[in-house]
Amino acid sequence: xxxxxxxxxxxxxxxxxxxxxxxxxxxxxxxxxxxxxxxxxxxxxxxxxxxxxxxxxxxxxxxxxxxxxxxxxxxxxxxxxxxxxxxxxxxxxxxxxxxxxxxxxxxxxxxxxxxxxxxxxxxxxxxxxxxxxxxxxxxxxxxxxxxxxxxxxxxxxxx
Amino acid sequence: xxxxxxxxxxxxxxxxxxxxxxxxxxxxxxxxxxxxxxxxxxxxxxxxxxxxxxxxxxxxxxxxxxxxxxxxxxxxxxxxxxxxxxxxxxxxxxxxxxxxxxxxxxxxxxxxxxxxxxxxxxxxxx
Numbered sequence: 189x190x191x192x193x194x195x196x197x198x199x200x201x202x203x204x205x206x207x208x209x210x211x212x213x214x215x216x217x218x219x220x221x222x223x224x225x226x227x228x229x230x231x232x233x234x235x236x237x238x239x240x241x242x243x244x245x246x247x248x249x250x251x252x253x254x255x256x257x258x259x260x261x262x263x264x265x266x267x268x269x270x271x272x273x274x275x276x277x278x279x280x281x282x283x284x285x286x287x288x289x290x291x292x293x294x295x296x297x298x299x300x301x302x303x304x305x306x307x308x309x310x311x312x313x314x315x316x317x318x319x320x321x322x323x324x325x326x327x328x329x330x331x332x333x334x335x336x337x338x339x340x341x342x343x344x345x346x347x
Numbered sequence: 348x349x350x351x352x353x354x355x356x357x358x359x360x361x362x363x364x365x366x367x368x369x370x371x372x373x374x375x376x377x378x379x380x381x382x383x384x385x386x387x388x389x390x391x392x393x394x395x396x397x398x399x400x401x402x403x404x405x406x407x408x409x410x411x412x413x414x415x416x417x418x419x420x421x422x423x424x425x426x427x428x429x430x431x432x433x434x435x436x437x438x439x440x441x442x443x444x445x446x447x448x449x450x451x452x453x454x455x456x457x458x459x460x461x462x463x464x465x466x467x468x469x470x471x472x473x
Binding site: 236237239240241243244245248249252254255273 | 351352355356359360363364366367370395398399400401
């Protein structure tokens with residue numbers, strides 16, 4: 189059994205949408221915190237570009253679909269990726285319309301497909317299970333997505 | 348973000364905002380990416396790249412898009428230079444166009460509540 193907590197990232201609360209990440213099994217850091225820590229040294233420029241995109245989307249444009257690499261998971265699970273313009277670093281996320289984004293982890297992409305890279309594959313699969321758990325919680329009305337993109341209800345899910 | 352170069356950050360933001368303008372315009376006019384690509388003799392993948400927020404548009408490309416979509420990326424927003432000080436109902440008896448002569452009147456005509464109105468504007472303080 190896994191336990192996740194959806195945590196709002198206050199640094200991206202700028203008006204156009206809300207950004208959350210996930211803490212797994214009572215960890216005191218989120219998947220996004222880990223992604224930043226893992227890449228700030230070797231992929232600084234790419235990381236800054238992704239952070240700037242997140243800032244611009246959460247503050248001004250909303251999470252417009254064309255800014256993402258869509259369909260990175262199974263059909264309908266909302267898994268997509270944000271990359272730098274060269275596509276060297278990718279961050280997996282779940283997009284709920286233009287107003288809510290849940291960030292997972294990611295890493296540098298050096299293989300042709302993410303399935304060939306064990307790190308990217310495991311991050312992708314983890315976020316798929318988060319997406320499944322969230323979809324179920326929304327269906328059961330345990331979690332509600334509000335008009336401003338914020339989440340209310342039980343933000344800790346066990347599955 | 349401490350190590351971010353503010354010039355580069357501004358570039359990324361600007362690319363995304365231009366892409367968003369184009370995205371919104373296509374959505375409002377119900378124009379598909381394929382249709383725009385067809386009009387301009389481009390591949391749909393190129394339009395997709397424009398909308399990704401990663402594309403460094405040239406002035407010529409923006410001009411071409413503007414031509415084919417009848418859109419002006421560089422339209423001046425009067426509201427940034429002028430503020431509304433009075434809204435006049437032109438259809439109301441006793442109001443004549445001559446009363447506006449000494450003031451700048453915006454080109455916008457607002458139609459609502461059975462009145463055709465013009466906004467009387469003055470230049471905002473610098």
